[in-house]
Amino acid sequence: MIGYIVRRLFQLVIVLIGVTILTFAILFMVPGDPARVLAGKDQSPEKLAIIRHHLGLDKPVYVQYGLFLERLAHGDLGVSYQRQRPVRQMIWEALPNTVQLAVWAVLIELLGIPLGVYSALRQFTFWDTALTTSALVVWGIPVFVLGLFMQWFFGLKLGWFPVAGSGGDAILWVIPADWTNLSYLVLPAVTLGIIEVAYISYMQRASMLEVIRSDYVRTARAKGVPERTVVMKHSLKNAVIPVMTIAGLDLGALMGGAILTETVFSRFGLGLMIYNAITARDLPVVAGGVLFATFVFVIANLVVDIGYAVVDPRIRYE
Amino acid sequence: MTDTTSPTSFGAPQPDSPLSPTAANEVPTTRPLGLWADTWRRLRRNKLALVGLGIITVFMVIGMSQIIAHLLGVQLTPYDPNGVDYALSPKGLGAPPSATHPFGTDYLGRDVLSRTLVASRVSMLVGVIAVAIALVIGLSLGPVSGYYGGVTDAVIMRTADVFFAFPYILFVLLIMTVLGPGFVNVFIAIGLLSWAGYARLNRGSVLSVRTMEFIEAARAQGASDLRIIFRHVLPNTMAPVYVAIAMGIGGAIATEAALSFLGIGIMPPDASWGSMISNYLTYVPAGSWWMEFFPSAALVLTVFGFIAFGNGLRDATDPKLKE
Amino acid sequence: MGERLLEVTDLSTHFFTHAGVVKAVNGVSFSLDRNETLGIVGESGSGKTVAALSLLRLVPDPPGKIVEGSIVLKGRDLLTLTEDEMREVRGNDIAMIFQDPMTSLNPVFKVGWQIAEAIMLHQGKGQREANRMAAELLARVGISDAARRANEYPFEFSGGMRQRAMIAMAISCNPEILIADEPTTALDVTIQAQIMDVIREMQGVYDSGVIMITHDLGVVAQMADRVMVMYGGRTVEYGPVDEVYYNAHQPYTWGLLGSLPRLDEVEKQRLTPIKGQPPNLLLLPPGCPFCGRCPYERPGCREAFPELEIVGPGHGVHCWIPLDERVAIREKLPHFMARVA
Numbered sequence: 001m002i003g004y005i006v007r008r009l010f011q012l013v014i015v016l017i018g019v020t021i022l023t024f025a026i027l028f029m030v031p032g033d034p035a036r037v038l039a040g041k042d043q044s045p046e047k048l049a050i051i052r053h054h055l056g057l058d059k060p061v062y063v064q065y066g067l068f069l070e071r072l073a074h075g076d077l078g079v080s081y082q083r084q085r086p087v088r089q090m091i092w093e094a095l096p097n098t099v100q101l102a103v104w105a106v107l108i109e110l111l112g113i114p115l116g117v118y119s120a121l122r123q124f125t126f127w128d129t130a131l132t133t134s135a136l137v138v139w140g141i142p143v144f145v146l147g148l149f150m151q152w153f154f155g156l157k158l159g160w161f162p163v164a165g166s167g168g169d170a171i172l173w174v175i176p177a178d179w180t181n182l183s184y185l186v187l188p189a190v191t192l193g194i195i196e197v198a199y200i201s202y203m204q205r206a207s208m209l210e211v212i213r214s215d216y217v218r219t220a221r222a223k224g225v226p227e228r229t230v231v232m233k234h235s236l237k238n239a240v241i242p243v244m245t246i247a248g249l250d251l252g253a254l255m256g257g258a259i260l261t262e263t264v265f266s267r268f269g270l271g272l273m274i275y276n277a278i279t280a281r282d283l284p285v286v287a288g289g290v291l292f293a294t295f296v297f298v299i300a301n302l303v304v305d306i307g308y309a310v311v312d313p314r315i316r317y318e
Numbered sequence: 319m320t321d322t323t324s325p326t327s328f329g330a331p332q333p334d335s336p337l338s339p340t341a342a343n344e345v346p347t348t349r350p351l352g353l354w355a356d357t358w359r360r361l362r363r364n365k366l367a368l369v370g371l372g373i374i375t376v377f378m379v380i381g382m383s384q385i386i387a388h389l390l391g392v393q394l395t396p397y398d399p400n401g402v403d404y405a406l407s408p409k410g411l412g413a414p415p416s417a418t419h420p421f422g423t424d425y426l427g428r429d430v431l432s433r434t435l436v437a438s439r440v441s442m443l444v445g446v447i448a449v450a451i452a453l454v455i456g457l458s459l460g461p462v463s464g465y466y467g468g469v470t471d472a473v474i475m476r477t478a479d480v481f482f483a484f485p486y487i488l489f490v491l492l493i494m495t496v497l498g499p500g501f502v503n504v505f506i507a508i509g510l511l512s513w514a515g516y517a518r519l520n521r522g523s524v525l526s527v528r529t530m531e532f533i534e535a536a537r538a539q540g541a542s543d544l545r546i547i548f549r550h551v552l553p554n555t556m557a558p559v560y561v562a563i564a565m566g567i568g569g570a571i572a573t574e575a576a577l578s579f580l581g582i583g584i585m586p587p588d589a590s591w592g593s594m595i596s597n598y599l600t601y602v603p604a605g606s607w608w609m610e611f612f613p614s615a616a617l618v619l620t621v622f623g624f625i626a627f628g629n630g631l632r633d634a635t636d637p638k639l640k641e
Numbered sequence: 642m643g644e645r646l647l648e649v650t651d652l653s654t655h656f657f658t659h660a661g662v663v664k665a666v667n668g669v670s671f672s673l674d675r676n677e678t679l680g681i682v683g684e685s686g687s688g689k690t691v692a693a694l695s696l697l698r699l700v701p702d703p704p705g706k707i708v709e710g711s712i713v714l715k716g717r718d719l720l721t722l723t724e725d726e727m728r729e730v731r732g733n734d735i736a737m738i739f740q741d742p743m744t745s746l747n748p749v750f751k752v753g754w755q756i757a758e759a760i761m762l763h764q765g766k767g768q769r770e771a772n773r774m775a776a777e778l779l780a781r782v783g784i785s786d787a788a789r790r791a792n793e794y795p796f797e798f799s800g801g802m803r804q805r806a807m808i809a810m811a812i813s814c815n816p817e818i819l820i821a822d823e824p825t826t827a828l829d830v831t832i833q834a835q836i837m838d839v840i841r842e843m844q845g846v847y848d849s850g851v852i853m854i855t856h857d858l859g860v861v862a863q864m865a866d867r868v869m870v871m872y873g874g875r876t877v878e879y880g881p882v883d884e885v886y887y888n889a890h891q892p893y894t895w896g897l898l899g900s901l902p903r904l905d906e907v908e909k910q911r912l913t914p915i916k917g918q919p920p921n922l923l924l925l926p927p928g929c930p931f932c933g934r935c936p937y938e939r940p941g942c943r944e945a946f947p948e949l950e951i952v953g954p955g956h957g958v959h960c961w962i963p964l965d966e967r968v969a970i971r972e973k974l975p976h977f978m979a980r981v982a
Contacts, residue, residue: 018480019480022481023492026493027496136366136626142621144575145575148599149614215739216744218699219745219747222731222737222739224728224730224762225758253487259487274488278580286492290484290488290491294485313794314796
C-alpha cells in the first residue's frame with residue numbers, strides 16, 4: 001500500500017511538472033508583444049528593450065521557464081493586468097465560495113450512487129426505465145442552459161430563490177450560517193449537482209448490473225447468502241469501485257461547470273473571477289486560476305486513487 | 319441467442335453467438351452473425367438510442383445543407399437570418415411565434431427559425447472538425463504507443479496524462495484566451511485537447527489485440543510494423559472509439575456553445591446557438607421567451623441525441639451485456 | 642451405493658425471452674445416491690449446467706423458470722420450499738463448484754472470509770471460529786501455508802489454488818451433495834488431475850454424492866459411477882459408466898465416443914467429429930433434438946421424443962431406432978469401444 005502511494009506521488013510530481021511546462025508553452029504562444037502592451041504610448045526601441053529585459057523576455061526559453069517555475073514554487077502566480085493585484089490573493093478571496101459550491105454539488109452528486117443501485121436492482125420495471133431515461137436526458141443538458149432555466153423558473157417565475165449573486169456567512173466555508181448564504185447557494189448547487197447525479201446514477205446502474213450478473217455473486221447465492229447481503233455486501237463494494245474513478249475524473253467537469261454556473265448566477269467565486277479575466281484578456285489571472293485549479297484537480301485525483309486502492313485490493317499491487 | 323443471464327448456463331462459454339433460423343428443411347443450428355449486424359440488432363431494441371440516432375440524422379441533414387448552402391452563397395432558410403425588420407419587432411422585443419414565423423422574431427425583427435437553422439452550421443462544423451482533429455492525433459499516437467510499448471509508450475502516455483490533468487473546460491478557456499476568439503481557434507482548442515482520450519482508448523485495445531495470433535500471422539508474411547498497426551490492429555479496436563466519437567461530437571457541440579455563451583467562442587456576424595442564448599438572455603424577463611427558448615431547445619436536443627446514441631452504441635457493442 | 646439422496650423427476654426449466662422460449666432443460670430425470678458419482682455429459686447448450694442450477698434454484702428469473710418437475714432431496718421436494726428454506730439448503734445440503742475459478746471468487750474479499758461466511762451462515766459459528774475452520778479447510782484441500790493464504794485475496798492465488806479454495810468453500814458445511822460444473826475446464830491439464838483427486842478425496846471424507854458435469858468423457862470414465870448423456874435439453878441415455886461406454890445405444894453417444902482418440906489402435910484412424918452444429922434451442926423440434934445431425938434419422942424422429950427403453954441393468958436410452966437395428970449399426974462402427982470379451 002505504501003509502495004502504491006509512493007508510486008502515485010512520484011507520478012503526480014511528474015504530471016505537475018508537465019502541467020507547468022504545457023502552461024508555460026501556451027503562455028509563450030500569446031500573439032502580440034507584451035512589451036508593447038506595457039509600454040503604452042512611448043514605443044521607442046530603448047524603452048521596449050528595457051521592458052523586455054525587465055520581463056525577462058530577452059533570455060532563452062528554458063531560462064524563462066526556470067524563472068516561471070521558481071515563481072510558482074513560491075506561490076507567485078503573477079499580477080493581474082486589470083486590477084494590479086497579486087493573482088494569488090485574488091484566488092484566495094474567491095476560493096471559499098467556489099469550494100462551498102463544489103462541496104454541495106458533490107454531496108448532491110453522491111445521491112447518484114443509491115439511485116443507480118436502486119435502478120439496477122429494479123431493472124425492467126417502470127422506475128428503472130423512468131430513472132434511466134431521465135438520467136440520460138438530464139446528462140445531456142449543457143450546464144449553462146440548465147442554469148438559465150433554473151434561474152428563470154425558480155428565480156423569476158416562482159421567486160423562491162434569488163436569481164443572482166452571492167453573500168451571507170458560512171461556517172468552514174461550506175455550511176451556510178444564514179438564510180442569505182443558503183438562498184444564494186441552492187440554485188447553483190442544484191444546477192451543478194443534478195447533471196452530475198444523472199451521470200453518476202447512470203454509471204452506477206451500469207456497474208451494478210454487471211456485478212449482479214457476475215460469477216462471484218452467483219457463488220454467493222449458491223452458498224445460501226441472503227439476497228440482502230448479496231446486494232449490500234458482495235455486490236455494492238465491487239459496483240462502487242469503477243464509479244469512484246469516474247467521479248474523480250468528473251471533478252474536472254465539475255470545475256468547468258462551476259465556471260459556467262458562477263457566471264450564469266453571477267456568483268462570486270473562482271469561476272466568475274476567471275470569466276471576468278477572460279473578458280478583459282487578463283492573462284495572468286486566467287493562467288493563474290487554471291493552473292491552481294489543475295493542481296487541485298490532480299491532487300484530488302490522487303486522493304481518489306488512494307481511496308480506490310483502499311477499497312480494491314488488486315490495485316495496490318499494480 | 320443465449321438469452322440466459324448466466325454466462326455459464328450452457329456449460330463452456332460459447333465463442334459464437336447462436337442465432338438465425340436456417341432453412342426449413344433442416345433443424346435450425348447456431349450460426350454466428352457478423353459484428354455489425356449483431357450490433358445493429360441490439361441497437362434496434364434500445365429505443366432511446368434510436369431516438370438519438372434520429373435526432374443526429376436530422377441534425378446532420380440540416381447542418382450539412384446549411385454548410386453547403388453557405389459555401390454556395392445560397393440561402394436555405396425561410397427568411398434572411400440577418401434580415402432586420404423593425405416592423406416585426408414591436409417595442410424592440412420581437413414578436414412571438416406565429417403562423418408566418420414559427421419560432422417568432424427577435425428584437426431586430428429577424429426570423430428566429432432561420433437564425434437557429436443557420437447557427438446549426440457552426441455546431442456541425444465544430445462537432446465534426448474538432449473531433450476529427452482529436453482523432454487524427456489520437457489515432458496516430460494511440461496505436462503507436464500501444465504497439466511499440468516501452469519508452470515510446472511511456473512518453474506518449476505521460477504526455478496524455480498531462481493533458482488529462484487539466485480540467486477540460488478550463489484548459490479550453492485558457493487556450494481561447496491566448497489565441498483569441500474565432501471560428502478556427504475554437505476547433506483548435508477543442509480538437510487539440512481531446513486527443514488524449516482517443517489515444518488512451520485506442521492504446522488499451524491495441525495492447526490487448528497486439529498479442530493475438532493473427533498479428534503474428536501478418537508479421538510472418540512480412541508485413542511491416544506500420545502496416546500491421548494500421549491495417550490489422552486498428553480495425554479490430556475501433557468499437558469503443560466509435561462510441562467515443564459519438565459522445566465526443568456531442569461534447570464538442572456543448573463546449574462550443576459554452577464558449578460562445580461566455581463570449582469567447584464564435585464572434586459575430588457568425589452565430590451559434592451558444593451566442594444566441596447569450597444575446598437573447600436579457601429579453602426573457604421582459605417576457606420574450608421564444609428567442610431564448612428555441613436555440614436552447616435545439617442545443618439540448620442535439621447534444622442529447624449524440625449522448626443517447628453514444629450510450630446505446632456502447633451498450634450494443636459491449637460483449638458482456640446480455641439481454 | 643448408499644441411501645438415495647436425490648431424486649429428480651421430469652425437470653423442465655425454460656427461459657422466456659424476447660425471441661421465444663428456450664427449453665434449456667426438457668423433462669429430465671435422474672437420481673443420486675450417497676457416495677456415488679453421477680456424470681452428466683453433453684456439449685455446450687445441452688442443458689447440463691442449467692439442470693445443475695435448477696437443483697439449487699439458482700436459475701435467473703426472469704427470464705428462466707422451472708416449469709415442471711420435482712427435485713426430492715432426502716424426502717423433501719425442493720421446488721416446494723420457500724426461498725428462506727431454500728437458502729438453508731444452498732451451501733449446506735447441496736454445494737456447487739463452478740467452472741471458472743478466476744471469476745467465481747469475489748475479488749475484494751479475502752479468501753478465508755469467503756469460506757468462513759458459509760460456515761457462519763449455516764453452522765452458526767462466530768467469526769474467529771469460522772476463520773480457523775476456513776484455514777483448516779484450505780489445508781485439507783491441499784493448499785500449503787493455509788493460515789497465511791486465508792488472509793489473502795483471490796488474485797494472489799493461482800488458478801488451481803482458486804479452484805481448491807472453491808472446493809473448500811463448497812465442502813465447508815459437509816454437504817450431502819456436491820455439484821461440480823466443469824471444475825477443470827478453465828485449468829491446465831496438469832492441474833486437472835489434482836483437482837479431480839481433491840474432489841474424490843473430499844467425497845470420501847464426507848460421504849457425499851457428487852454430480853460431475855463435464856463435456857470430457859475421459860473425466861467421466863475416471864470419476865463417475867453412472868453417467869447421463871444430455872443433448873438439446875433432454876436426456877438421451879444414462880446408465881452405469883461401463884455399460885454406457887461399452888454398450889452405448891444412442892447415436893449421439895456413439896458420436897461422442899467415436900470422436901475420442903484412442904491410444905490402443907493399431908492403425909492410425911481419422912478422428913470422426915460429429916457432423917453439424919449444436920441445435921438452436923429456440924427452434925427445437927418436438928421430437929428428438931439430435932435430428933438433423935443424426936446419421937440414422939428416420940421419419941417419426943422429429944415428431945415425438947422417444948420413450949424410455951431399458952436396454953441393460955440400470956441402463957436406459959431414448960431412441961426410435963429399434964434395438965436390434967441399433968446393435969447391428971453399432972457393430973459396424975469403426976471407432977466404437979466394443980466390449981473386448
